[in-house]
Amino acid sequence: MDSFHLEYFGSLGREGITTLGERGFKVEDDDPVTSITDIVLTHRHPDHIGGLKSILAVFSAKGLQLPKVYKWRHPLETQANGENVDWDQLLINDAWPISTRATALTWLEDGHQIPLQQGSGSSGTTLSIVHTPGHTEDSISLLIEETRELFTADTILGQGTSVFADLSAYFGGGADMASLQKVLELRPTVLYGGHGPHVGDQRSSVAKIEEYINHRNERERQILAVLEERTSFTPREIVEVLYAGLGIGVYIAAEKPVVAHLKKLENDGKVARTADGKWRLL
Numbered sequence: 001m002d003s004f005h006l007e008y009f010g011s012l013g014r015e016g017i018t019t020l021g022e023r024g025f026k027v028e029d030d031d032p033v034t035s036i037t038d039i040v041l042t043h044r045h046p047d048h049i050g051g052l053k054s055i056l057a058v059f060s061a062k063g064l065q066l067p068k069v070y071k072w073r074h075p076l077e078t079q080a081n082g083e084n085v086d087w088d089q090l091l092i093n094d095a096w097p098i099s100t101r102a103t104a105l106t107w108l109e110d111g112h113q114i115p116l117q118q119g120s121g122s123s124g125t126t127l128s129i130v131h132t133p134g135h136t137e138d139s140i141s142l143l144i145e146e147t148r149e150l151f152t153a154d155t156i157l158g159q160g161t162s163v164f165a166d167l168s169a170y171f172g173g174g175a176d177m178a179s180l181q182k183v184l185e186l187r188p189t190v191l192y193g194g195h196g197p198h199v200g201d202q203r204s205s206v207a208k209i210e211e212y213i214n215h216r217n218e219r220e221r222q223i224l225a226v227l228e229e230r231t232s233f234t235p236r237e238i239v240e241v242l243y244a245g246l247g248i249g250v251y252i253a254a255e256k257p258v259v260a261h262l263k264k265l266e267n268d269g270k271v272a273r274t275a276d277g278k279w280r281l282l
């Protein structure tokens with residue numbers, strides 16, 4: 001399990017904020033690992049928490065106090081509080097596991113602020129937590145208040161398009177402001193996605209977020225156009241119109257995002273499911 005990569009792992013310590021890179025750590029490793037004071041988990045996917053165990057193992061082996069670990073609470077994480085997390089089970093349990101190992105998990109809230117340290121003093125820099133659900137329900141982004149740089153994890157990637165568990169939360173239609181609109185309003189000066197290169201200035205960052213929104217709008221428009229053609233469609237039938245001729249591999253990959261769009265449109269009151277499992281316009 002230690003071979004899980006650590007693709008995006010913001011940490012705060014003597015050096016301020018550090019992305020620890022795509023590797024786990026061994027006990028022989030010293031700095032910068034042991035200078036970490038706080039670890040913020042951006043969401044529960046294994047490629048974003050997989051290295052945690054190996055880092056904590058370094059602290060344990062050296063007899064050092066464990067860093068503080070923060071996370072947004074996913075609905076599956078049903079503990080009354082974040083204490084006593086079993087890090088051995090962390091990578092294999094679906095739900096956030098329970099045990100007696102001594103470290104505390106601090107549940108994050110929207111707007112939670114973490115001051116960055118420099119040496120033993122304050123660096124005058126503050127990280128703010130922005131809840132950005134959609135990719136997963138527990139996805140957060142991290143804003144450096146003073147510079148407006150934004151760490152987006154898998155909510156917005158350096159390249160390609162993100163996947164999502166809940167498109168209403170991600171893109172619109174829910175009760176709260178959707179995550180893409182939320183990050184757009186932040187007008188970030190730099191975007192650090194969880195995968196791929198960063199986006200290095202405000203104009204490009206805003207353009208990147210707008211590209212995500214436009215992409216979703218366009219796909220939604222296309223799905224509604226297909227549904228206009230006859231009484232009802234299965235998701236697969238919609239896919240086969242949208243991606244005509246691209247083959248079974250594309251159809252299978254495209255079906256889940258189309259279903260996510262249909263559920264979002266259902267929340268919006270624009271489509272409904274039929275008794276035979278198809279979808280129709282309202």
Ligand SMILES: [Zn+2]
Nearest residue numbers: 043045135154
């Ligand atoms: Zn992810």
